[in-house]
Amino acid sequence: MYKIYDCLTNQHDLVLVLIAIAIGLGGIHTAFNLYARACIGRWQQKIAWLFLTGVVTGGGIWATHFIAMLAYDPIVPVGYEPGLTAVSLIIAIATTMIGFAIASVAGPHLVLSRVTGGLVVGLGISAMHFTGMSAMRVPGIISWHMDIVIASIIMGAVFAMLSLWFAEAARTPRQKLYGKASLTVAVATMHFSAMGGFVVTPDPTVPVPAQLISQHYLAIGVAIVATLLIAIGFVTALVDRQMRAHVSNRMRILGDSAIEALVLTQNGRVVDSNESFLRLTGSKPHEILEQDFLARWLPDTPPAFQTGNLNYVETSLRLDDQKELPVEVIRREIPADDISDDTIIYGLRDLRERYAAEKHIRFLAEHDSLTQLLNRTTFNDRLGEALAESDETGIPTTVMCVDFDHFKELNDSFGHIAGDHALRELGERLSKLVTDEVTIARVGGDEFVVLLHHQGRTKATEINAHSQEVAQQILDCIALPIFINQENRAKLSASIGVAHYPVDGADAESILFHADLAMYRVKQSGGNDVVFYSSEMDEEYRFKRQMASNLRIALENRQLELYYQPQCHADDEEIQSFEALLRWNDPELGQVSPGRFIPIAEETGLIIPLGEWVLRTACMEAARWKKPLGIGVNLSAVQLQKHELPDIVASVLAESGLDPKRLELEVTETALIHNPARSMKILSDIKKLGVRIAMDDFGTGYSSLATLQNFPVDRIKIDQSFVNKLVGNVQAGAIVRAVINLSRDLALDVIAEGVETDEQANFLTDHDCRAVQGYKYGYPRPIADYWHIVHPEEPVPGTTEPVVAEANRHSGIETV
Incomplete structure (x- = not known):
């Protein structure tokens, strides 16, 4: 470690070292912008962008190496053999291109491909470095401390692997920053660690070839190569970015104009969304990028939808707080083009309003609009179900017909508005009596019906007592005064007829009819009472x-x-x-x-x-x-x-x-x-x-x-x-x-x-x-x-x- 430090501080021109690092940063910065572009699009375009990425990255690393070598003072004159110097450049370009290509491969083993690609890049840096060092000619003997050499190779490889692992597909500024920093560290640690193990022993007897590249010309060449490569890469990336930004901006304006939420995914990962989706999920743009869209937000979608065999589904959108929203989702695939990979667009529509409207429509269809109790149709359905259940269990079911006494007089005295108000209030009171055993419905005017289950009761005395109890609760509920206006309160009573299934009727029609007959018997007797059906009522009805x-x-x-x-x-x-x-x-x-x-x-x-x-x-x-x-x-x-x-x-x-x-x-x-x-x-x-x-x-x-x-x-x-x-x-x-x-x-x-x-x-x-x-x-x-x-x-x-x-x-x- 001391040798590395001593080499860096005493044998290097720190100004040139900083220049080398700056050039390396410039090349690496441009390289990751090109790499981000290489991660999308068709393979023909990918190859071109990967080649340009390799050229810029390898050239930048190569330039960094030789500028750093210019900063190194070995005490003796230095020259560079042209062939090996060119080979080192080719090695830098080829290995970085291959490494970035491996890292850009999408598939089920993303981490492995990125780590492998980083390893190739790291080893390529070392290969370029030592090839470039082998091109160095000095009047002396060159030797290496192999422990330091091996450590430098390992550090370069590790930081290069971390670089492409952190960078992922380089879609976000954070990913690019992590990748650039790690790769810069990989280049710097590898080079300067290796230089710490580099030893030159002067020996005038060692012949130096005449056809060497002097450091002066090398500096000029390196500067020209680095500038051209970085400029070409930077301009190309800039033009491409502007073009894609223009297209993306047009698409974003179009997407944000849509009421529906839109999400774009590539390889299952979110690459973009519109404002509607962000509002729907309460997310920020950076929080959703690179997330597995289906696993994160739509985990309950069927396999056919996930594989593309089904393009429409109604499911639940899972939010951060584990809440779920009902949504309908449509899936559309966009084949890869010159700008992007295969892309899947998901359109989502919030179904809460539709479900609420459907629920309200069902409620209106099943309930009376004035009292909010069940209506006749729904009650008949419930009655049919109750009678079928009664046939299975053998437990009787009771039906009550309820009619208010003198309700017409209330309408005549105070008007129909007051009558409707009374019905609303009575409906609200009666709704409080509704339980699993008691179902109440308004079937017209001031006529109500009650369906009574007798859970756990089988004896006739128990059933009659239970029916009488519920009927009395209804009478007490109706007997409370009703507010009409500041000066008037109305007090009503009710007539209730009771019939039991199957004793008093063999079907829904007959049981309702017999309960109604019993109710009219109460009416004829003055009202405000409960009467159970008996067979003589039927005889009287037939006589009438x-x-x-x-x-x-x-x-x-x-x-x-x-x-x-x-x-x-x-x-x-x-x-x-x-x-x-x-x-x-x-x-x-x-x-x-x-x-x-x-x-x-x-x-x-x-x-x-x-x-x-x-x-x-x-x-x-x-x-x-x-x-x-x-x-x-x-x-x-x-x-x-x-x-x-x-x-x-x-x-x-x-x-x-x-x-x-x-x-x-x-x-x-x-x-x-x-x-x-x-x-x-x-x-x-x-x-x-x-x-x-x-x-x-x-x-x-x-x-x-x-x-x-x-x-x-x-x-x-x-x-x-x-x-x-x-x-x-x-x-x-x-x-x-x-x-x-x-x-x-x-x-x-x-x-x-x-x-x-x-x-x-x-x-x-x-x-x-x-x-x-x-x-x-x-x-x-x-x-x-x-x-x-x-x-x-x-x-x-x-x-x-x-x-x-x-x-x-x-x-x-x-x-x-």
Whole structure:
């Protein structure tokens, strides 16, 4: 080590040493730029670039060696044999070209090829050095310290191997820097270490050939060779770099303009990417270069995609924090050209938005948009799966039908916006009850269904108890007040029908139907309760269906008829008008009470044509009466919600020719409050026709005074439930007196219905009730039985005897 140091400091001109190192750095700098270019492109271009790399590298190292030799002072005159000097240059160029060529070979053994290439370069440096030294001629004896020589060869080889290992493909500035520094160290350590083992013993007797290159001319030649080689290499690399930079810049602008992420790879390694990919992965450009693209970011791609047999795949992009993004990837291959190797372009598109949109679409397809609960279609699918599972496990499945009580009144009172708000809030509450065992869906309007699994429960008592528990939770959830506005809170209840599979039904349709039947049984009982299905409900339903079918046939075949009940003056019992009452005598069912078939007509919608038939028939009949008595016709709640009702009334009046003042339409308080605004408009339009309006069953509702104030009522009918209790019931008497006084104060007529006894009649007369109706004054009968009333002094059809004028009194009615 001391010999090397002594040789460097005492036997070398340090200025020339620095110049030698500078020239070596220049050559090596240019050489690695050429090597980087030689690592890409087709083999024809690679060979050319490798040759130029070898020329520049070998020439630079050769120039460094001989300039360093000029800096060496052996004390004796020095000359150089031309042939060996030229051979040393050829050795430097050839070995470095071969070494760089080996290192540039891509394949599965990259490290081995680079290390081997570095070894060739290192040994080539030593071969050039010692060949150049053998060309040296001095008047003396040259000898070597072989231990130092061997060490110098080893150091040159090691640093050369490290150089090409660090440099890899010399794509990045860092790789080039490491390669240049290591190769410079290899050249310097090898040369100056070897010179430390070089010994010259002067001997004038040693002959020196005449044809030698003097150091002066050698310096000029070396300077010219080094300058030319480095300049040629530098200019060539610069021109090529600018050309490739121009192409690369155009491609980068194009790539960065794409929304999709683009990645370019060569031999599986990333060589470039656009800004979209960097943003997608949160990376910087230098962090992705030379990374194995598929292994690093797309490890889950199928083998067919990795080998190129498949060009499109949807997979996950793995990020640094182990998070994964869904992406679609397309693979395209670009064959090698004069500028680059075989290149594979990967285009990636972030699928998060698409997956989110698809998820949202699926959610909309499967859920109700208002309540966010499942919709009917999805529920039916879940129900089918649950029934199949029940068949396999033997554990029953329960279905509940839930319908809110009086929800229509909430809509009518506060509007549909408030109704939607209530449904949203109830949907949110019910969603909190959803578990693995409980599935809830909205199937329309205010109708909901519940699918209940009974995990681990097999006994009927356990299943019923579990169903009752869940149903009660639903009732409690719905019973909480709902905020409508600052002044109002709505409180709802629900009717719940329950049916078990397979006990109460053999398939999805029947189990839903039976749960619905049970729910309607709750409705009929006042709501806010839970009822389990039983077989008699099915029998009742079939009976109703039969009745509805028969009623439709009766309407079409004119099997219905009207009975008329007289309405009399309380003092003299003179008949003032008749109330038309519908009767139906079915061939199969016999005489059917209106209390049975009217609700069915309202449920099925038959009440609309049925009501119009009653109105038309009664008006036609009354218009034929010789005595112009009044005629009263009842309107159902369903009819009162039809906008076309005033037009129908006008049409019937025009068709029959009946004086509108003779017609009185009777409505109930309950019918009015279904939709107060609509009812007000319809009744006002009817009132404009000259028709009278009577409020039937007054006092049985819950808004009587408000109804009298807001609606165009002409007469009040005191409900028979109060009249029946007049005798012996102080409260009933007080209510009747209050209604009579109220009607008088409001300038309204009043009539009491359901009068059957003299005591009831006397009470009403004593308290100034001027009109009465009931069995005491006449039963509902066909109009022929009252012929002597409506056609006084005319013979009854089919007879020739006239009826006396007094026959319109109560006593005459009783004798008919």
